[in-house]
Structure formats: structure tokens, C-alpha cells
Amino acid sequence: MTLPLLLVLTLSTLALAAQQPGVDEALSRPILAPEQTRIDTQVWTATQVPVLQVPASRAAWAAQARTLRQRLLDEVVYRGTAREWRTQKVVVESFGEIAADGYRVRKIRFEAVPGLHVPALVYGPVPAPTKPTPVVLNFNGHEGTGMANAYHQARCINLAKKGLYAINVEWIGQTQLATEGLQHYRMNQLDLVGTPGLAVFYESLRRTLDLGIGLPNADAARVAVTGLSGGGWQTIILSALDTRVALANPVAGFSSYVTRAQWPDKDLGDSEQTPSDLASIADYTHLSALMAPRALQLTHNAKDNCCYRGDYALGNLVQQARPVFDLLGAGNRLGYYVNYDTGHNYERDNREAFYRFLHANLLGGSADFDPREIDVTADLRDLATLTIPVPADNADFRSLARGILAARQTPATAPRRERLQALVKAPTFAVRAEHAGTIGEAAFWKVHLDNWTVPVTExxxxxxxxxxxxxxxxxxxxxxxxxxxxxxxxxRVAALDPWYFGESALGQRDFLFGLLVAALGDRPLGIEVGQVTATARWLESRHGAPVEIVARGPRTSLIALVAAALEPDAISGVQVHDSWRTLREVLDRNISAQQMPEMFTFGLLAEFDVAQIEQLVAPRAVRVR
Known part of the structure; x- marks a missing residue:
């Protein structure tokens, strides 16, 4: 071979090699458009939210409202062990009283669910009421000082001085209940074992209402509820579902799930605001409408620096609820108020708007009630003065979940694929693969799965x-x-990033979309499994043989196992690395929904653990490395 020819061949080989990407380079090469998965998720979730349907007659709405309430209570709140909590007799303990000019404050504690004790303050007028007296329940948000927060005290003291009862209850996970085990994103640990974490919150609210109605000479027909932020959410969830509430004034507490999908960095909300399956039945527009013909004032802040800002959150709620109030002849009982102070607040302007609404819609415009606020700055007390002790072993989400598991009976029958599918809810996607380029031996694919697109590097x-x-x-x-x-x-290797992973990540506060998917009645694990099984079927069709799944890490290992269990034809076996051998690790490691959304599939651990899922993969091989 001549030297020039050798040089040409060498240069050609080098040029060809230069075109061959390294493995890491090929795997890192972007395939999707920037933020494609996040935008696809926003659009898809918004389109799944149920639309409020307003019937033509009052009787039809009454029937629709009864059905909505019953479904929300039976299919969202009271599932699993929560059905037993609902019948539990409430235990109330007293911890002294604070006497003041024109009012008094009783310090109490009650058991919300077995083993979980919640502090509360009961403000009452002095002298004690001798005739039927309205009750106002005041719920807190994410404030560091809870019931000692100045604006809570100012409102409750004012109400008591004006002749009403006011109850202020500590919120689960806040201040005196601010333990790691009661952090809100850990409520999903209960979901995993088949009991809604939401039920813990709701039982605390319902029992507060029971306590209020049971006060001496309390007027059970005149109960109002109010609160800011998380307190606003508590206000609407209790008031919509319990018709003993006559008036509600949530302040910057919620928006429609459609709005939340459009403003995810502001409005998606904690686990309790986006609980499993709620949005498969009702939106917050429905909850607002369920107040009719009872009185509802929606208050939002124009300069809110947190969430549910007035300009984008308020209009849709009023627009959707108004036709129902009008249908029932109660259009004047739906109001809204926009505050222009700075920040996420329930300060004097918002409080006086509440007093005016209360005065007009619950107190009949009584001359005995002045809606202007009394300056009670001198009456405000510190946290130590208002603290109510809670047991050192107070229950939390993890201890409740562990207790439920311990009482669970081992299923007498073999695991069934149909039952796993019913829990996981994996969609069957249609596949349309789009070739996105080839460099050397690396091929890049956009795999379109109905409304989703996933990247595959082959x-x-x-x-x-x-x-x-x-x-x-x-x-x-x-x-x-x-x-x-x-x-x-x-x-041959087809490296896939399913929803939520790698290039299919959702960006900032991604876990909130996981919660929203579950609230809509789907499951993050189901979407991921559906994408994996659809991709496996596509690969089998292309290459003429089933594929083995190899997964590394506890999350994708679970996805791989469930996918293999549900797809016996296109998947030949599974190899998992760094996996968990039991879903109880979620509890043992105290994992939250922020960390691993697919681990909290409602009811999965109540019926299946890893061993039962692997039984459904057999006789195909499961290799654990």
C-alpha cells in the first residue's frame, strides 16, 4: 500500500471516528424541546379537571349537590381506616383559662384521630352567653407562631368582645404540631396504605365544628368559618362538605385546579389541598358552588407574594359559582373582596371586610355588632402563654400508617394482575415514534404516546x-x-426517560404535578408504567422480540417491576439495581411526596408489596443486583 493511500485511509477513519459520539455524549444529547414535558403536563392536567355543570332547576341542583358531597366524603375522605375514625368519640381535655376584659380564653386539647391530640383556644364573651350565640371557627395557615399569631388573636378577641364565640385551632404540622412526622407532604404515607392522609385534616376540622356547636348556648344555625391561606383551604373544604356551616370567608386559600396548572409555581398547593382523587370528582369551583345558598365571601389579595393572587385566582371562582347562587335565589349571598395591602395577609382591612359580611349575612345587621375593629394590641399574648401541651408520643402520619399496616390481614389469595392495574391505573398508550436523528450507531427518538412525548436514545x-x-x-x-x-x-440498548425523570423532568417544584396527577384520579406510577410498557411494545414490534428492562434506583426499579407485571408479552424479564425489596422502606426512611411521588400510589401497600409484584412477573426472571 502506498503512503498516500494509507494516509487517506487513516484520515478517513479518523473522520468517521470523529462522527461517532461517545456513549455519554449520546445519552446527554437533548431530544425534546425545552420544557416540553412540563408544558405537556400543564396542558394535560388542566384538560382533565371536571367542569361545573349547573342544572336548570333548584331540585336538580339539590340532588347534584347531595351526590357531590356524598361522593367526596365516601370516595375521597373516608376510605380505609378513616371510616372508623369517623365514628370515634371525641375526647376533650381542659388546660386552664385566661381571664380578660370583656372576654375569656379557654385552653383545650382534643383528639382528632386516635392518638393525635390537637390544641385549640376557645374565646368567649364575658359575661357568658345566656341566649343563642353565633360561633366563628378560625383556622390557621403556615404561620410560625400559629394561634399566637397577632392577626389570629386580633380577630378572635374582637369577635369575643362583640359577643360571639371564636375558636382558634392549631393546624396539623404547624407550631405546637410542627413535627417532622406531621409535615404535610408526609400525609401521603397514609395514602400508600389505603387510608387518605386528607382524613386526618378533615377529622380535625369536623371535630372543631362539633366542639363549637357544643359550647353553652351556641347557636348551631349560625356557625361561620374563616382563615387565611391554609386556613382558607380548611374553610372551604369543611364548609362545602358540612352544611352545618352557615357562612364561610376563605382568604387567599385556593384557586381552581385549572388555574393551578397554569400557575404551578404559585398555586399547586400542599398534599392536603391536592389529595388523591378529589379532582376526579370536583374542582374548587364545585366546592365554592356547594356553599349555595349559604353565605360565601371569597377574599383575595391583589399584591399577594405567596399564592392565589386576586388578579388571576378570584374571577374564575366567582364566575363558576355565581349561576348556582342565582339559581337558588341567593345571588346576594355570594360576595368577593380584593385587598390592596402588600403581601399574603389577613390584616385589619381584610378582617373588617369579614366583619361586614358576617354582620350582613349571619347577624341580620344587628345594631349590637359594630363591624369596625377594636384595637386590641394590648391584649395580644406570646406563644408561651397560649401554648397547650401535647403528648410526647403524639401520633403522626407515619405512626398512623404503621399502625394500619400492623392491623392488616395478609391476603388469602394470590395477587392478581387486574387488581394491580386497578390501583396503578396505567394507561394503554398509542405509540407514534418520530426519528429525531442518527449519529453513528446512536439513534434518537421522540416517542409520542397520546398526549405525552418521551425521549429514547438507542x-x-x-x-x-x-x-x-x-x-x-x-x-x-x-x-x-x-x-x-x-x-x-x-x-441493543434503548435508554428511556419516562415522565418526571432525566430530560422528562418537570423543573421547579416538580412534585406538585405528581400530587395533581393523583388528585385527578390518575397515578404518577401509572403514567410512568404506561409509558414504559408502550415503549416496550414499540421496541418489540421494531426488533421482533420482547425486551428486558434494566433499572437502576428504587424509583425506576418499582416502575420496571410493575411494568413487567402488567405487560407479560412485550417484556421478557427485569433486572434491578439499587432497588428496595419492600415498599415499607417509604415508612422506614420517612419519605415524603416531595421526594418520590410514584411511591405513594393510593392503597398499593395495602394489597401489594414488591414480593407480590414479582409473583406477577414470574415465570419471567427478576434479577436483583
Whole structure:
């Protein structure tokens, strides 16, 4: 061979090699448009929210409202062990009284659910009422000082001085209940074992209402509820579902789920605001309408620096609820108020708006009630003065979940694929694969699955012996070591980023979309499994043989196992690395929904653990590495 020819061949080989991307480079190459998965998720979730339907007659609405309330209570709140909590007799303990000019404050504690004790303050007029007296329940948000917060005290003292009862109750997970185990995103631990975490919150609210109605000479027909932020959410969830409430004034407490999908960094809300399956039945527009013909004032802040800002959150709620109030001849009992003070607040302007609404709609415009606020600055007390002791072993979400598991009986029958599917709710997607380019032996694919698109990087040796579908908790860009190993074994590798992982990540506060998906009646695990099984079927069709799934990490390992359990034809087996051998690890490691949304599939651990899922994969191999 002549030197010039050798030089040409060498240069050609180098040029070809230069075109061959390294494994890590190929896996890191973007396939989707920037923020594509986040935007697809926003659009899809918004389109799944139920629309409020207003019938033509009052009788039809009455029937519709009864059905809505019953479904929300039976299908969302009181499932599993929560049905037993509902019948539990409330235990109330007293911890002294604070005497003051024109009012008094009783310090009490009650059991919301077995083992979970909640502090509350009962403000009452002095002298004690001798005739039927209205009661106002005051619920807190995410304030560091809880019941000692100045604006709570100012409102409750004013109400008591004006002749009303006012109860202020500590919120689960806040101030005296601010333990790690009661952090709101851990309520989903109860969901995993088949009992709604929401029920803990709701039982605290319902029992507060019971306590208020049971006060001496309390007027059970004149009960009002109010609160800011999380207190606003508590206001609407209790008032919509319990018709003993006559008037509600939530302040910056919620927006429609459609609005939340459009403003995810502001409005999506904590686990209790977006509980499993609520949005499959009703939106917050429905909850607002369920107040009719009772009185409802929606207050929002124009300069809110937190959430539910007046300009985008308020109009839709009023627009949707107004036709129902008008239908029932109660149009004048639906009001709204926009505050222009700075921040997320329930300060004097908002309080006086509440007093005016209360005066007109619950107190009949009585001359004995002045809606102007009394300056009670001198009466405000510190947290130590208002503190009510709670037991050192006070229950939390994890201890409740563990107790439920301990009482669970082992199923007498073998696990069934149909039952796993009913829990996971994996969709069957239609596949349309779009080739997004080839560089050397690396092919890039956009795999369109109905309303979703997932990226797949496919790498192959010259004569592949089989195909592996590869998943990784850290995303396909971090899967280089596994890809090189599998290529070395002569296997074709299709590295996939399903929803929430790698290039399919959702960005800031991603976990809130996981909660929203579950609230809509779907499951994050189900969407991920559906994407994996659809991709496996596509690969089987392309290459003529079932694929093995290899997953690294506890999250994608669970996805892989469930996918194999539900897809017996296109998946030949599973190999998992760094996986968990039991879902009880969620409780043992005290995992929250912020960390691993797919681990909190409602009721999954009540019926299946990893061993039962693997039984459904058999006789195909499950290799644990």
C-alpha cells in the first residue's frame, strides 16, 4: 500500500471516528424541546379537571349537590381506616383559662384521630352567653407562631368582645404540631396504605365544628368559618362538605385546579389541598358552588407574594359559582373582596371586610355588632402563654400508617394482575415514534404516546443479540456505565426517560404535578408504567422480540417491576439495581411526596408489596443486583 493511500485511509477513519459520539455524549444529547414535558403536563392536567355543570332547576341542583358531597366524603375522605375514625368519640381535655376584659380564653386539647391530640383556644364573651350565640371557627395557615399569631388573636378577641364565640385551632404540622412526622407532604404515607392522609385534616376540622356547636348556648344555625391561606383551604373544604356551616370567608386559600396548572409555581398547593382523587370528582369551583345558598365571601389579595393572587385566582371562582347562587335565589349571598395591602395577609382591612359580611349575612345587621375593629394590641399574648401541651408520643402520619399496616390481614389469595392495574391505573398508550436523528450507531427518538412525548436514545453493537430497555433514577444521561456494560454483552440498548425523570423532568417544584396527577384520579406510577410498557411494545414490534428492562434506583426499579407485571408479552424479564425489596422502606426512611411521588400510589401497600409484584412477573426472571 502506498503512503498516500494509507494516509487517506487513516484520515478517513479518523473522520468517521470523529462522527461517532461517545456513549455519554449520546445519552446527554437533548431530544425534546425545552420544557416540553412540563408544558405537556400543564396542558394535560388542566384538560382533565371536571367542569361545573349547573342544572336548570333548584331540585336538580339539590340532588347534584347531595351526590357531590356524598361522593367526596365516601370516595375521597373516608376510605380505609378513616371510616372508623369517623365514628370515634371525641375526647376533650381542659388546660386552664385566661381571664380578660370583656372576654375569656379557654385552653383545650382534643383528639382528632386516635392518638393525635390537637390544641385549640376557645374565646368567649364575658359575661357568658345566656341566649343563642353565633360561633366563628378560625383556622390557621403556615404561620410560625400559629394561634399566637397577632392577626389570629386580633380577630378572635374582637369577635369575643362583640359577643360571639371564636375558636382558634392549631393546624396539623404547624407550631405546637410542627413535627417532622406531621409535615404535610408526609400525609401521603397514609395514602400508600389505603387510608387518605386528607382524613386526618378533615377529622380535625369536623371535630372543631362539633366542639363549637357544643359550647353553652351556641347557636348551631349560625356557625361561620374563616382563615387565611391554609386556613382558607380548611374553610372551604369543611364548609362545602358540612352544611352545618352557615357562612364561610376563605382568604387567599385556593384557586381552581385549572388555574393551578397554569400557575404551578404559585398555586399547586400542599398534599392536603391536592389529595388523591378529589379532582376526579370536583374542582374548587364545585366546592365554592356547594356553599349555595349559604353565605360565601371569597377574599383575595391583589399584591399577594405567596399564592392565589386576586388578579388571576378570584374571577374564575366567582364566575363558576355565581349561576348556582342565582339559581337558588341567593345571588346576594355570594360576595368577593380584593385587598390592596402588600403581601399574603389577613390584616385589619381584610378582617373588617369579614366583619361586614358576617354582620350582613349571619347577624341580620344587628345594631349590637359594630363591624369596625377594636384595637386590641394590648391584649395580644406570646406563644408561651397560649401554648397547650401535647403528648410526647403524639401520633403522626407515619405512626398512623404503621399502625394500619400492623392491623392488616395478609391476603388469602394470590395477587392478581387486574387488581394491580386497578390501583396503578396505567394507561394503554398509542405509540407514534418520530426519528429525531442518527449519529453513528446512536439513534434518537421522540416517542409520542397520546398526549405525552418521551425521549429514547438507542445504541447498538453491530450484531445485537437482544434488546434492553434501560431506566435510571438519575436519568438516561447518567446511565453510561450500564449502557457500556450492556453493549459489551452484545445487547441493543434503548435508554428511556419516562415522565418526571432525566430530560422528562418537570423543573421547579416538580412534585406538585405528581400530587395533581393523583388528585385527578390518575397515578404518577401509572403514567410512568404506561409509558414504559408502550415503549416496550414499540421496541418489540421494531426488533421482533420482547425486551428486558434494566433499572437502576428504587424509583425506576418499582416502575420496571410493575411494568413487567402488567405487560407479560412485550417484556421478557427485569433486572434491578439499587432497588428496595419492600415498599415499607417509604415508612422506614420517612419519605415524603416531595421526594418520590410514584411511591405513594393510593392503597398499593395495602394489597401489594414488591414480593407480590414479582409473583406477577414470574415465570419471567427478576434479577436483583
Amino acid at each position: 445504541l447498538s453493537p453491530s450484531t445485537p443479540s437482544a434488546t434492553t430497555l434501560l431506566l435510571n433514577d438519575a436519568g438516561r444521561a447518567k446511565a453510561g456505565a450500564d449502557v457500556r456494560r450492556l453493549l459489551g454483552e452484545g445487547r
